[in-house]
Amino acid sequence: STFVAGLEKLKKGEIEPYGVPLAGELPIDFKDIRIVGSYDVDRAKIGKKLSEVVSQYWCDVNSLSDDPAVSTGVHLGSVKNLPIEAEGLEDSMTLKEAIERLVDEWSKLDPDVIVNTCTTEAFRPFGNKEELLKAIEDNDKERLTATQVYAYAAALYAKKRGGAAFVNVIPTYIANDPAFVELAKENNLVVFGDDGASGATPFTADVLSHLAQRNRYVKDVAQFNIGGNMDFLALTDEGKNKSKEFTKSSIVKDILGYDAPHYIKPTGYLEPLGDKKFIAIHIEYTSFNGATNELMISGRINDSPALGGLLVDLVRLGKIALNRKEYGTVYPVNA
Structure with a gap:
């Protein structure tokens, strides 16, 4: 809803593009983005106009330039224990039938x-395409997640259409799973992902890059995130939290070239914090002549707007990559 509301205001010139990293640097304008469909698994939202759903969260958005009805998606248990009544295509049909419905x-x-942008899931990568295809053929609803089903459906859609892009901003491996990357290349699908890190993690990455460039040796990294929105509630599930930890922790070795001891993952749920999460970062490093320094940073960051601005760019980059036929995954975007 934050992405939709912000995009509408951008298109109407009501806000400046703050928080959109590549605001004026791409050949595709904000006004060129059209929302042609929307999917959810919350029974209270399915069937309603997108504007009606968005206005529940953003009272200053009463109408949308593009206002599709919200269609039924796939959940595969991803919203279990969350305060919503879930409804998914797989409740009344096989996964193969659900995928065919989505593609149609x-x-x-x-x-x-x-x-x-579905809720963070507990997942297992496939690693090879054959295992993925077998899980779908066997209607294995325990093995597959909603994201994996959407990505597979996107590949079939791309093949049928002659090209498409799939942007995955949750931690489930798609761009990092060889099975899906191979599938994407074979079916003219561009894949971006995984996990739209937009809060403390990119800030930590920037600090680590700064220290690496100056040849400081990082001794340890601690990063905490506590929030009160639906995603943080989902992350109280250990399996889902572990999924988030995979994508967050990988930045340390990627940037430094060595795996400094670190603790980087969502830390807890506190409802009064709402969407404005609390973050704390501690980095200890060695400088010239053995001097040890420490950085301690704390803050409050609005979670959804940080991702919403990033999505404005990712959608445009997806279209650019599609036009260039850069099928498979595009590392410079993912990084």
Whole structure:
């Protein structure tokens, strides 16, 4: 809803593009982005106009330039223990049938870019395409997650259409799973992902890059995140929290070239914090002549707007990559 509300205001010139990293640097304008479809698994939202759903969170957005009805998606247990009544296509049909339904609907909507923002899931990568195809054929609802089903459906849609892009901003491995990357290349699908890190993690990455450039030796890193929105509630599930930890922790070795001891993952749920999460970062490093220094940073960051601004760019980059036929995953975007 934050992405939709912010995009509408951008298109109407009501706000400045703060928080959109590549605001004026891409050949595709904000006004060129059209929302042709929307999916949810919350029974209270399905069937309603997108504007009606968005206005529940953003009272200053009463109408949308593009206002599709919210269609039924796939959940596969991803919203278990959350305070919503879930409804998914897989409740009344096989996974194969659900995928066929999605591909048929998308073929009518004709999107260039499909964005996955569903709740963080507990997942296992596939590693090879054969295992993925078998899980779908066997209707293995325990093995597959909603994101994996959406990504597979996106590949079939891209093949049928002649190209599409799939943007995955949750931690489930798609761009980092060889099975899905191979599938994407074979079916003319561009894949971006995984996990739209937009709060403390990119800030920590920037600090680590700064220290690496100056040849400081990082001794340890601690990063804490506590929030009160639906995603942080989902992350109280150990399996889902572990998924988030995978994508966050990988930045240390990627940037430094060595795996400094670190603790980087969502730390807890506190409802009064709402969407404005609390973050704390501690980094200890060695400088010239053995001097040991410490950085301690704390702050409050609005979670959804940070991701919403990033999505404005990712959608446009997805279309650019699609036009260039850069099928598979695009590392410079993912990084």
